[in-house]
Amino acid sequence: MKIKYVLTGGLILFFGATQAQVLNRLKQRVENKAEQKAGQEIDKLFSGKDKNQSGQGTGNGTGANGGGNNPNNNGGGLISTPPDVNQNLIDAEAAYKKNSYGEARYAVQQAMLGVELEIGNKVLKSLPESVAGLSKEAEADQVTSTGWGWAGLTIHREYSTRDKEFRVTVANNSVWMAGVNAYLASGGYAQQTNGEQNWKQTKLKGYRAIIEFSEGSGYKLSVPLGQSSLVVFEGVSFASETEMMKAAETFNLDGIKKELGEQ
Numbered sequence: 001m002k003i004k005y006v007l008t009g010g011l012i013l014f015f016g017a018t019q020a021q022v023l024n025r026l027k028q029r030v031e032n033k034a035e036q037k038a039g040q041e042i043d044k045l046f047s048g049k050d051k052n053q054s055g056q057g058t059g060n061g062t063g064a065n066g067g068g069n070n071p072n073n074n075g076g077g078l079i080s081t082p083p084d085v086n087q088n089l090i091d092a093e094a095a096y097k098k099n100s101y102g103e104a105r106y107a108v109q110q111a112m113l114g115v116e117l118e119i120g121n122k123v124l125k126s127l128p129e130s131v132a133g134l135s136k137e138a139e140a141d142q143v144t145s146t147g148w149g150w151a152g153l154t155i156h157r158e159y160s161t162r163d164k165e166f167r168v169t170v171a172n173n174s175v176w177m178a179g180v181n182a183y184l185a186s187g188g189y190a191q192q193t194n195g196e197q198n199w200k201q202t203k204l205k206g207y208r209a210i211i212e213f214s215e216g217s218g219y220k221l222s223v224p225l226g227q228s229s230l231v232v233f234e235g236v237s238f239a240s241e242t243e244m245m246k247a248a249e250t251f252n253l254d255g256i257k258k259e260l261g262e263q
Helices: 002-029 034-047 048-051 085-097 101-126 174-186 239-247 253-260
Strands: 132-136 142-144 154-160 164-171 188-190 197-204 205-212 218-225 228-237
Touching: 085 101, 101 142, 101 154, 101 253, 174 205, 174 218, 188 253, 197 218, 197 239, 205 239, 218 239, 228 239, 228 253
Parallel strands: none
Antiparallel strands: 132 154, 142 154, 154 164, 164 228, 188 197, 197 205, 205 218, 218 228
16 A cells, blocks of 8 residues: 555655654554544544634625725735644654544644655756756746655646747656556557557657657657656647657656655
8 A cells, every 4th residue: 555655664764763653553543443533533623623713714804994995915825835744743643642543644644745745846856957948937846745645746847938848747647647558558559530640659768658749739758657656748849759859858767766766
C-alpha cells in the first residue's frame, strides 16, 4: 500500500526512528475499530466549533459603508505555507497519547503533505530556467498534493514567448498512467481518418514514451517514470517533432525519478 510505504518508509528517511515508531502505532490503531472514530474526529475539526466560534462568516455583510455599496477588494491573499512536518509529528504523538485518534490522523496527514510538498519543490527547483530559447513563467510554477502517499503530487512549469509555449507537468496520475501504458502495450501507432499519423511510440533518454500531435494544440510527449509517476511535455508552435524532442531532452529525467523515489 502507498500509505504504508509513506508511514513506515518515507517518513523514516526524514525524521528518524522515534517518529517512525509513533507513526507505526498510529497506523495500527487507525486500521482497527478506531477508524470510524478517527473519521468523526476529523469531521469535527473541519465543521465543528472552531468555525462557529470565530464569529465571522461570509454572509451578505453591510460593511463600513452599509447597504450594497461595499468597496471592492484590491489587496490581500493567502500566503503559501507548507505544513510544518516536525511540528505535525509532535502533534500526532501528543494526540495519540490522549487517545484523540482523529487529531492524530489529521496531524499525520499534514506531515505527509509537508513531505510531498518538499519533494515537489525540490523537483521544481531542479527544472531548467529556460528551454528552447523560452524563459520560464515564474507565476505559473505550481506544486500541489493531496497528501495521500504520493498519489496526488503534481509539479508544473511553463516556458513561453509571445507566440510559442512549452509546458512540463510531473504527476502521479492513475488516469494518465493507464492511458500511456495502454498505448505502450499496443506496440503500434494511430492514424487519423485522413491518413496522417496522430501518435506513436518513441524514446526519450532511454525511457519509452508516447508522442502525439494535434493541429490545434501542438505536440504532447508522455514519459512514464517507474510505476506511478510520469512527465508530460507539451509544445505549442514547435516547428517539428525533432525540435520538440530536443526541448524535452533538456530535462534530467533520472534526477526527477530519483527525487520521486521511483524504482
